[in-house]
Amino acid sequence: MFIGKLKLKSSVFLAPMSGVSDYPYREIVKKFKPGLVFSEMIASRALIEKNRKTLKMIKKDSNDLYAIQIAGCDPKVMGEAAKMCENFGADIIDINMGCPVKKVVNGYAGSALMKDELLALSIIESVVNAVDIPVTLKMRKGWDEKNLNAPKLAKMAERAGIKLITIHGRTRCQMFKGKSDWEFIKKVKKAVKIPVIVNGDITSISELKTAQSLSCADGVMIGRGSYGRPWIFKEMSENFTKNKNFKILSSFKKDIILEHFSNSLNHYGEEIGIKSFRKHLGWYSKSLENSNEFRCRINNSIDRSQIKSLIKDFF
Ligand SMILES: Cc1cc2nc3c(=O)[nH]c(=O)nc-3n(C[C@H](O)[C@H](O)[C@H](O)COP(=O)(O)O)c2cc1C
Incomplete structure:
Protein backbone atom coordinates (compact mmCIF):
# COMPACT_ATOMS: atom_id res chain seq x y z
CA MET A 1 0.00 0.00 0.00
CA ASN A 243 -0.44 -17.67 5.12
CA LYS A 244 2.31 -18.37 7.65
CA ASN A 245 1.64 -19.18 11.26
CA PHE A 246 3.83 -16.94 13.43
CA LYS A 247 3.72 -17.81 17.15
CA ILE A 248 5.88 -16.04 19.67
CA LEU A 249 8.07 -18.22 21.96
CA SER A 250 7.57 -17.63 25.67
CA SER A 251 11.30 -16.93 26.24
CA PHE A 252 11.14 -14.21 23.57
CA LYS A 253 7.96 -12.86 25.16
CA LYS A 254 9.87 -12.37 28.42
CA ASP A 255 12.67 -10.52 26.61
CA ILE A 256 10.13 -8.24 24.92
CA ILE A 257 8.43 -7.41 28.23
CA LEU A 258 11.80 -6.63 29.84
CA GLU A 259 12.80 -4.45 26.92
CA HIS A 260 9.47 -2.61 27.06
CA PHE A 261 10.05 -1.99 30.80
CA SER A 262 13.51 -0.68 30.12
CA ASN A 263 12.17 1.62 27.34
CA SER A 264 9.62 2.97 29.79
CA LEU A 265 12.26 3.72 32.45
CA ASN A 266 14.56 5.39 29.92
CA HIS A 267 11.81 7.54 28.47
CA TYR A 268 9.97 8.63 31.62
CA GLY A 269 12.54 8.17 34.39
CA GLU A 270 12.14 5.76 37.30
CA GLU A 271 8.97 6.97 39.04
CA ILE A 272 6.69 7.63 36.07
CA GLY A 273 8.32 4.82 34.06
CA ILE A 274 7.32 2.26 36.70
CA LYS A 275 3.82 3.71 37.20
CA SER A 276 3.01 3.86 33.50
CA PHE A 277 4.32 0.34 32.91
CA ARG A 278 1.99 -1.26 35.50
CA LYS A 279 -0.98 -1.26 33.13
CA HIS A 280 1.10 -3.02 30.46
CA LEU A 281 2.17 -5.66 32.97
CA GLY A 282 -1.50 -6.13 33.82
CA TRP A 283 -2.20 -6.78 30.12
CA TYR A 284 0.88 -8.98 29.58
CA SER A 285 -0.08 -11.19 32.54
CA LYS A 286 -3.85 -11.23 31.96
CA SER A 287 -5.43 -14.69 32.30
CA LEU A 288 -2.10 -16.35 33.16
CA GLU A 289 -1.98 -18.52 36.25
CA ASN A 290 -1.35 -16.57 39.52
CA SER A 291 -1.52 -13.24 37.65
CA ASN A 292 -3.54 -11.58 40.45
CA GLU A 293 -0.78 -12.24 42.94
CA PHE A 294 1.84 -11.08 40.40
CA ARG A 295 -0.01 -7.80 39.75
CA CYS A 296 -0.45 -7.20 43.46
CA ARG A 297 3.31 -7.53 44.03
CA ILE A 298 4.11 -5.31 41.03
CA ASN A 299 1.68 -2.63 42.15
CA ASN A 300 3.31 -2.53 45.56
CA SER A 301 6.85 -2.19 44.29
CA ILE A 302 8.67 1.00 43.37
CA ASP A 303 12.02 -0.67 42.86
CA ARG A 304 13.17 -1.30 39.28
CA SER A 305 15.41 -4.29 40.15
CA GLN A 306 12.69 -5.95 42.17
CA ILE A 307 10.16 -5.47 39.34
CA LYS A 308 12.67 -6.90 36.87
CA SER A 309 13.13 -10.02 39.01
CA LEU A 310 9.36 -10.38 39.45
CA ILE A 311 8.95 -10.23 35.64
CA LYS A 312 11.74 -12.79 35.10
CA ASP A 313 10.23 -15.19 37.66
CA PHE A 314 6.64 -14.82 36.49
CA PHE A 315 7.16 -15.05 32.74
C1 LIG B 1 -6.99 4.10 25.73
C2 LIG B 1 -7.41 4.60 24.36
C3 LIG B 1 -6.89 5.79 23.90
C4 LIG B 1 -7.24 6.26 22.62
N1 LIG B 1 -6.67 7.40 22.15
C5 LIG B 1 -6.91 7.79 20.87
C6 LIG B 1 -6.21 8.88 20.31
O1 LIG B 1 -5.36 9.51 20.95
N2 LIG B 1 -6.52 9.23 19.02
C7 LIG B 1 -7.45 8.54 18.27
O2 LIG B 1 -7.68 8.87 17.10
N3 LIG B 1 -8.09 7.49 18.78
C8 LIG B 1 -7.84 7.09 20.05
N4 LIG B 1 -8.44 5.97 20.54
C9 LIG B 1 -9.31 5.18 19.64
C10 LIG B 1 -8.49 4.08 18.96
O3 LIG B 1 -7.52 4.62 18.10
C11 LIG B 1 -9.41 3.14 18.14
O4 LIG B 1 -10.06 3.90 17.17
C12 LIG B 1 -10.45 2.47 19.01
O5 LIG B 1 -9.89 1.99 20.22
C13 LIG B 1 -11.12 1.30 18.27
O6 LIG B 1 -10.14 0.36 17.87
P1 LIG B 1 -9.83 -0.99 18.72
O7 LIG B 1 -11.13 -1.69 18.94
O8 LIG B 1 -8.88 -1.76 17.87
O9 LIG B 1 -9.25 -0.56 20.05
C14 LIG B 1 -8.15 5.51 21.81
C15 LIG B 1 -8.67 4.32 22.31
C16 LIG B 1 -8.30 3.85 23.55
C17 LIG B 1 -8.87 2.54 24.04
Whole structure:
Protein backbone atom coordinates (compact mmCIF):
# COMPACT_ATOMS: atom_id res chain seq x y z
CA MET A 1 0.00 0.00 0.00
CA PHE A 2 1.09 3.58 -0.67
CA ILE A 3 0.33 6.70 1.34
CA GLY A 4 1.13 9.40 -1.16
CA LYS A 5 4.59 8.34 -2.30
CA LEU A 6 5.40 6.38 0.86
CA LYS A 7 5.42 2.63 0.40
CA LEU A 8 4.28 0.56 3.38
CA LYS A 9 5.51 -2.97 4.10
CA SER A 10 2.31 -4.13 5.79
CA SER A 11 -1.32 -3.04 5.88
CA VAL A 12 -1.73 -3.74 9.62
CA PHE A 13 -1.36 -0.54 11.69
CA LEU A 14 -1.06 0.36 15.38
CA ALA A 15 -3.87 2.76 16.42
CA PRO A 16 -3.21 6.09 18.09
CA MET A 17 -4.06 5.59 21.76
CA SER A 18 -3.59 8.26 24.43
CA GLY A 19 -1.70 6.81 27.36
CA VAL A 20 -0.80 3.65 25.43
CA SER A 21 0.87 4.27 22.03
CA ASP A 22 3.70 6.25 23.59
CA TYR A 23 7.36 6.12 22.52
CA PRO A 24 8.25 3.04 24.65
CA TYR A 25 5.30 1.07 23.27
CA ARG A 26 5.78 2.14 19.65
CA GLU A 27 9.42 1.00 19.83
CA ILE A 28 8.28 -2.44 21.00
CA VAL A 29 5.49 -2.72 18.44
CA LYS A 30 7.92 -1.82 15.66
CA LYS A 31 9.86 -5.01 16.34
CA PHE A 32 6.86 -6.85 14.89
CA LYS A 33 6.81 -4.88 11.66
CA PRO A 34 3.46 -3.09 11.56
CA GLY A 35 2.85 -1.08 8.39
CA LEU A 36 2.59 2.09 10.43
CA VAL A 37 2.47 3.26 14.04
CA PHE A 38 0.62 6.36 15.21
CA SER A 39 1.55 8.58 18.14
CA GLU A 40 -0.90 9.38 20.89
CA MET A 41 -3.17 12.31 20.04
CA ILE A 42 -1.14 15.52 20.35
CA ALA A 43 -3.00 18.69 21.36
CA SER A 44 -2.08 21.20 18.65
CA ARG A 45 -2.19 24.29 20.87
CA ALA A 46 -0.05 22.72 23.59
CA LEU A 47 2.43 21.75 20.89
CA ILE A 48 2.80 25.18 19.34
CA GLU A 49 3.10 26.65 22.84
CA LYS A 50 6.01 24.20 23.27
CA ASN A 51 4.57 22.51 26.33
CA ARG A 52 7.41 20.32 27.65
CA LYS A 53 5.28 17.20 28.20
CA THR A 54 3.76 17.52 24.71
CA LEU A 55 7.17 17.91 23.06
CA LYS A 56 8.30 14.70 24.77
CA MET A 57 5.26 12.92 23.32
CA ILE A 58 6.39 13.49 19.73
CA LYS A 59 9.86 11.99 20.17
CA LYS A 60 10.92 10.54 16.81
CA ASP A 61 10.91 6.77 16.63
CA SER A 62 14.15 4.94 15.89
CA ASN A 63 13.37 3.62 12.42
CA ASP A 64 10.65 3.02 9.85
CA LEU A 65 7.73 5.31 9.29
CA TYR A 66 6.18 7.38 12.03
CA ALA A 67 2.82 9.15 11.97
CA ILE A 68 2.02 11.89 14.47
CA GLN A 69 -1.65 12.49 15.17
CA ILE A 70 -2.72 16.03 15.99
CA ALA A 71 -6.01 17.32 17.40
CA GLY A 72 -7.56 20.75 17.61
CA CYS A 73 -10.23 23.02 16.22
CA ASP A 74 -8.29 26.07 14.98
CA PRO A 75 -7.12 25.66 11.35
CA LYS A 76 -4.17 28.02 11.80
CA VAL A 77 -2.96 26.33 14.99
CA MET A 78 -3.41 22.90 13.40
CA GLY A 79 -1.33 23.99 10.39
CA GLU A 80 1.45 25.32 12.64
CA ALA A 81 1.42 22.17 14.75
CA ALA A 82 1.63 20.00 11.63
CA LYS A 83 4.66 21.96 10.41
CA MET A 84 6.36 21.49 13.77
CA CYS A 85 5.73 17.74 13.61
CA GLU A 86 7.21 17.61 10.11
CA ASN A 87 10.28 19.46 11.37
CA PHE A 88 10.56 16.98 14.26
CA GLY A 89 10.82 14.12 11.77
CA ALA A 90 7.26 12.85 11.28
CA ASP A 91 6.70 11.02 7.99
CA ILE A 92 2.93 11.46 8.10
CA ILE A 93 0.50 13.79 9.89
CA ASP A 94 -2.82 12.30 10.98
CA ILE A 95 -5.77 14.52 11.86
CA ASN A 96 -7.98 13.37 14.73
CA MET A 97 -11.69 13.63 13.95
CA GLY A 98 -12.69 10.59 15.96
CA CYS A 99 -12.00 11.27 19.62
CA PRO A 100 -15.30 11.04 21.52
CA VAL A 101 -14.04 12.26 24.91
CA LYS A 102 -16.09 15.14 26.40
CA LYS A 103 -13.09 17.35 27.17
CA VAL A 104 -12.05 17.14 23.48
CA VAL A 105 -15.48 17.45 21.80
CA ASN A 106 -16.50 20.29 24.13
CA GLY A 107 -13.59 22.22 22.62
CA TYR A 108 -15.06 21.39 19.16
CA ALA A 109 -12.14 19.09 18.33
CA GLY A 110 -11.99 15.32 17.72
CA SER A 111 -15.30 13.81 16.59
CA ALA A 112 -17.13 17.13 17.15
CA LEU A 113 -15.58 18.23 13.85
CA MET A 114 -17.78 15.69 12.07
CA LYS A 115 -20.72 17.93 13.02
CA ASP A 116 -19.16 20.96 11.36
CA GLU A 117 -18.05 19.88 7.90
CA LEU A 118 -16.89 23.36 6.85
CA LEU A 119 -14.62 23.74 9.85
CA ALA A 120 -13.39 20.16 9.30
CA LEU A 121 -12.54 21.01 5.70
CA SER A 122 -10.82 24.21 6.66
CA ILE A 123 -8.63 22.30 9.16
CA ILE A 124 -7.78 19.68 6.54
CA GLU A 125 -6.82 22.36 4.00
CA SER A 126 -4.70 24.24 6.50
CA VAL A 127 -2.77 21.10 7.53
CA VAL A 128 -2.32 19.82 3.96
CA ASN A 129 -1.02 23.22 2.84
CA ALA A 130 1.33 23.55 5.79
CA VAL A 131 3.43 20.42 5.14
CA ASP A 132 5.15 18.52 2.33
CA ILE A 133 4.52 15.08 3.88
CA PRO A 134 1.28 13.09 3.42
CA VAL A 135 -1.68 13.95 5.64
CA THR A 136 -4.17 11.28 6.74
CA LEU A 137 -7.49 11.46 8.59
CA LYS A 138 -9.09 9.31 11.28
CA MET A 139 -12.78 9.55 12.01
CA ARG A 140 -15.89 7.64 13.06
CA LYS A 141 -19.07 6.77 11.10
CA GLY A 142 -20.54 10.12 12.12
CA TRP A 143 -21.77 11.97 15.19
CA ASP A 144 -24.83 9.76 15.75
CA GLU A 145 -27.02 7.29 13.85
CA LYS A 146 -28.93 10.20 12.23
CA ASN A 147 -25.74 11.79 10.93
CA LEU A 148 -23.59 9.16 9.26
CA ASN A 149 -21.55 11.54 7.16
CA ALA A 150 -18.20 9.71 7.02
CA PRO A 151 -18.53 8.92 3.28
CA LYS A 152 -19.35 12.57 2.48
CA LEU A 153 -16.52 13.91 4.64
CA ALA A 154 -14.13 11.35 3.17
CA LYS A 155 -14.89 12.61 -0.33
CA MET A 156 -14.35 16.23 0.73
CA ALA A 157 -11.10 15.24 2.46
CA GLU A 158 -9.79 13.37 -0.58
CA ARG A 159 -10.45 16.40 -2.77
CA ALA A 160 -8.57 18.57 -0.25
CA GLY A 161 -5.48 16.33 -0.44
CA ILE A 162 -5.89 13.70 2.30
CA LYS A 163 -3.97 10.53 1.34
CA LEU A 164 -5.55 7.85 3.57
CA ILE A 165 -8.62 7.58 5.79
CA THR A 166 -9.17 5.37 8.83
CA ILE A 167 -12.71 4.72 10.01
CA HIS A 168 -13.60 3.46 13.46
CA GLY A 169 -16.98 1.86 12.75
CA ARG A 170 -18.89 3.50 15.59
CA THR A 171 -20.60 6.89 15.97
CA ARG A 172 -19.37 9.43 18.49
CA CYS A 173 -22.51 8.91 20.55
CA GLN A 174 -21.78 5.21 20.83
CA MET A 175 -18.44 6.01 22.43
CA PHE A 176 -17.16 2.42 22.83
CA LYS A 177 -20.57 0.72 23.15
CA GLY A 178 -21.97 -1.84 20.70
CA LYS A 179 -19.85 -3.28 17.91
CA SER A 180 -17.73 -1.64 15.25
CA ASP A 181 -19.78 -1.63 12.03
CA TRP A 182 -17.26 -2.98 9.51
CA GLU A 183 -19.82 -3.17 6.72
CA PHE A 184 -20.54 0.57 6.91
CA ILE A 185 -16.91 1.26 6.04
CA LYS A 186 -17.57 -0.12 2.55
CA LYS A 187 -19.58 3.06 1.90
CA VAL A 188 -16.49 5.13 2.62
CA LYS A 189 -14.38 2.83 0.46
CA LYS A 190 -16.83 3.32 -2.41
CA ALA A 191 -16.78 7.10 -2.00
CA VAL A 192 -13.01 7.57 -2.44
CA LYS A 193 -10.01 6.27 -4.37
CA ILE A 194 -7.41 6.73 -1.62
CA PRO A 195 -6.72 3.82 0.79
CA VAL A 196 -9.30 3.23 3.54
CA ILE A 197 -8.46 1.48 6.81
CA VAL A 198 -11.00 -0.44 8.89
CA ASN A 199 -10.79 -0.03 12.67
CA GLY A 200 -12.60 -1.24 15.76
CA ASP A 201 -12.82 -4.57 17.63
CA ILE A 202 -10.24 -6.45 15.55
CA THR A 203 -8.42 -8.77 17.91
CA SER A 204 -7.84 -12.01 15.97
CA ILE A 205 -6.99 -13.29 12.50
CA SER A 206 -10.57 -14.38 11.90
CA GLU A 207 -11.90 -10.93 12.91
CA LEU A 208 -9.33 -9.33 10.65
CA LYS A 209 -10.49 -11.43 7.71
CA THR A 210 -14.18 -10.72 8.39
CA ALA A 211 -13.57 -6.98 8.89
CA GLN A 212 -11.63 -6.81 5.67
CA SER A 213 -14.10 -8.74 3.62
CA LEU A 214 -17.13 -6.78 4.94
CA SER A 215 -15.48 -3.38 4.58
CA CYS A 216 -13.39 -4.02 1.43
CA ALA A 217 -10.79 -1.86 3.21
CA ASP A 218 -7.16 -1.69 2.14
CA GLY A 219 -5.79 -2.31 5.62
CA VAL A 220 -6.65 -2.69 9.29
CA MET A 221 -5.84 -0.67 12.40
CA ILE A 222 -5.54 -2.39 15.76
CA GLY A 223 -5.79 -0.69 19.13
CA ARG A 224 -6.97 -2.60 22.20
CA GLY A 225 -6.34 -5.93 20.49
CA SER A 226 -2.62 -5.25 20.91
CA TYR A 227 -2.82 -4.79 24.70
CA GLY A 228 -0.26 -7.16 26.15
CA ARG A 229 0.43 -8.66 22.72
CA PRO A 230 2.55 -6.31 20.60
CA TRP A 231 3.50 -9.39 18.54
CA ILE A 232 -0.07 -9.43 17.17
CA PHE A 233 1.19 -7.27 14.26
CA LYS A 234 3.52 -10.00 13.06
CA GLU A 235 0.96 -12.73 13.73
CA MET A 236 -1.63 -10.86 11.72
CA SER A 237 0.46 -9.78 8.75
CA GLU A 238 2.21 -13.16 8.36
CA ASN A 239 -1.01 -15.13 8.65
CA PHE A 240 -2.88 -12.76 6.44
CA THR A 241 -0.50 -12.00 3.63
CA LYS A 242 1.83 -15.00 3.61
CA ASN A 243 -0.44 -17.67 5.12
CA LYS A 244 2.31 -18.37 7.65
CA ASN A 245 1.64 -19.18 11.26
CA PHE A 246 3.83 -16.94 13.43
CA LYS A 247 3.72 -17.81 17.15
CA ILE A 248 5.88 -16.04 19.67
CA LEU A 249 8.07 -18.22 21.96
CA SER A 250 7.57 -17.63 25.67
CA SER A 251 11.30 -16.93 26.24
CA PHE A 252 11.14 -14.21 23.57
CA LYS A 253 7.96 -12.86 25.16
CA LYS A 254 9.87 -12.37 28.42
CA ASP A 255 12.67 -10.52 26.61
CA ILE A 256 10.13 -8.24 24.92
CA ILE A 257 8.43 -7.41 28.23
CA LEU A 258 11.80 -6.63 29.84
CA GLU A 259 12.80 -4.45 26.92
CA HIS A 260 9.47 -2.61 27.06
CA PHE A 261 10.05 -1.99 30.80
CA SER A 262 13.51 -0.68 30.12
CA ASN A 263 12.17 1.62 27.34
CA SER A 264 9.62 2.97 29.79
CA LEU A 265 12.26 3.72 32.45
CA ASN A 266 14.56 5.39 29.92
CA HIS A 267 11.81 7.54 28.47
CA TYR A 268 9.97 8.63 31.62
CA GLY A 269 12.54 8.17 34.39
CA GLU A 270 12.14 5.76 37.30
CA GLU A 271 8.97 6.97 39.04
CA ILE A 272 6.69 7.63 36.07
CA GLY A 273 8.32 4.82 34.06
CA ILE A 274 7.32 2.26 36.70
CA LYS A 275 3.82 3.71 37.20
CA SER A 276 3.01 3.86 33.50
CA PHE A 277 4.32 0.34 32.91
CA ARG A 278 1.99 -1.26 35.50
CA LYS A 279 -0.98 -1.26 33.13
CA HIS A 280 1.10 -3.02 30.46
CA LEU A 281 2.17 -5.66 32.97
CA GLY A 282 -1.50 -6.13 33.82
CA TRP A 283 -2.20 -6.78 30.12
CA TYR A 284 0.88 -8.98 29.58
CA SER A 285 -0.08 -11.19 32.54
CA LYS A 286 -3.85 -11.23 31.96
CA SER A 287 -5.43 -14.69 32.30
CA LEU A 288 -2.10 -16.35 33.16
CA GLU A 289 -1.98 -18.52 36.25
CA ASN A 290 -1.35 -16.57 39.52
CA SER A 291 -1.52 -13.24 37.65
CA ASN A 292 -3.54 -11.58 40.45
CA GLU A 293 -0.78 -12.24 42.94
CA PHE A 294 1.84 -11.08 40.40
CA ARG A 295 -0.01 -7.80 39.75
CA CYS A 296 -0.45 -7.20 43.46
CA ARG A 297 3.31 -7.53 44.03
CA ILE A 298 4.11 -5.31 41.03
CA ASN A 299 1.68 -2.63 42.15
CA ASN A 300 3.31 -2.53 45.56
CA SER A 301 6.85 -2.19 44.29
CA ILE A 302 8.67 1.00 43.37
CA ASP A 303 12.02 -0.67 42.86
CA ARG A 304 13.17 -1.30 39.28
CA SER A 305 15.41 -4.29 40.15
CA GLN A 306 12.69 -5.95 42.17
CA ILE A 307 10.16 -5.47 39.34
CA LYS A 308 12.67 -6.90 36.87
CA SER A 309 13.13 -10.02 39.01
CA LEU A 310 9.36 -10.38 39.45
CA ILE A 311 8.95 -10.23 35.64
CA LYS A 312 11.74 -12.79 35.10
CA ASP A 313 10.23 -15.19 37.66
CA PHE A 314 6.64 -14.82 36.49
CA PHE A 315 7.16 -15.05 32.74
C1 LIG B 1 -6.99 4.10 25.73
C2 LIG B 1 -7.41 4.60 24.36
C3 LIG B 1 -6.89 5.79 23.90
C4 LIG B 1 -7.24 6.26 22.62
N1 LIG B 1 -6.67 7.40 22.15
C5 LIG B 1 -6.91 7.79 20.87
C6 LIG B 1 -6.21 8.88 20.31
O1 LIG B 1 -5.36 9.51 20.95
N2 LIG B 1 -6.52 9.23 19.02
C7 LIG B 1 -7.45 8.54 18.27
O2 LIG B 1 -7.68 8.87 17.10
N3 LIG B 1 -8.09 7.49 18.78
C8 LIG B 1 -7.84 7.09 20.05
N4 LIG B 1 -8.44 5.97 20.54
C9 LIG B 1 -9.31 5.18 19.64
C10 LIG B 1 -8.49 4.08 18.96
O3 LIG B 1 -7.52 4.62 18.10
C11 LIG B 1 -9.41 3.14 18.14
O4 LIG B 1 -10.06 3.90 17.17
C12 LIG B 1 -10.45 2.47 19.01
O5 LIG B 1 -9.89 1.99 20.22
C13 LIG B 1 -11.12 1.30 18.27
O6 LIG B 1 -10.14 0.36 17.87
P1 LIG B 1 -9.83 -0.99 18.72
O7 LIG B 1 -11.13 -1.69 18.94
O8 LIG B 1 -8.88 -1.76 17.87
O9 LIG B 1 -9.25 -0.56 20.05
C14 LIG B 1 -8.15 5.51 21.81
C15 LIG B 1 -8.67 4.32 22.31
C16 LIG B 1 -8.30 3.85 23.55
C17 LIG B 1 -8.87 2.54 24.04
